Amino acid sequence: MNTFKARTLAASLLVTLLASAAWAGSGQRVDADPQARAEKLATIPGLTQAQRDAIVRIEDESRAAQRALMERTRAEHEKLRDESRQKLRSALGDKAYADYMTWRLEQRGEHRRDRREHRHQRMDKHGHGESGMESKAPAGE
Numbered sequence: 001m002n003t004f005k006a007r008t009l010a011a012s013l014l015v016t017l018l019a020s021a022a023w024a025g026s027g028q029r030v031d032a033d034p035q036a037r038a039e040k041l042a043t044i045p046g047l048t049q050a051q052r053d054a055i056v057r058i059e060d061e062s063r064a065a066q067r068a069l070m071e072r073t074r075a076e077h078e079k080l081r082d083e084s085r086q087k088l089r090s091a092l093g094d095k096a097y098a099d100y101m102t103w104r105l106e107q108r109g110e111h112r113r114d115r116r117e118h119r120h121q122r123m124d125k126h127g128h129g130e131s132g133m134e135s136k137a138p139a140g141e
Contacts (some may be wrong), residue, residue: 004098007105 035058043053089097 004102007102011105 037056038052041047041055046053047055087102092100
């Protein structure tokens with residue numbers, strides 16, 4: 001198996017694992033239990049039952065609308081990404097496209113390393129040691 005195919009397969013598997021983990025972690029919220037929600041809202045002083053019911057209804061509607069928006073946005077994002085990839089593949093050809101995608105993956109890794117290094121340099125500049133809690137003594141002490 002050539003390097004590009006191995007990297008592509010590894011990247012695909014990683015994305016699949018991360019997406020699966022995110023999906024599994026996005027299960028029903030504890031607040032989705034009507035009894036638990038009612039008990040929490042009952043602790044807010046001065047609210048009537050009608051007001052608590054309104055809060056639940058409005059939050060549920062908002063959550064559903066946000067979820068629908070995220071799904072539409074995700075679908076549009078995937079469509080745009082697929083269109084761009086098809087355009088790149090037809091403009092570059094299979095071999096050049098594979099080389100370009102490999103280069104992009106490498107650049108992404110370098111970008112992440114650069115960000116980590118920059119964060120560590122900032123921490124050092126501001127007097128934070130490895131633990132992030134140490135402070136440097138002022139010059140001359």
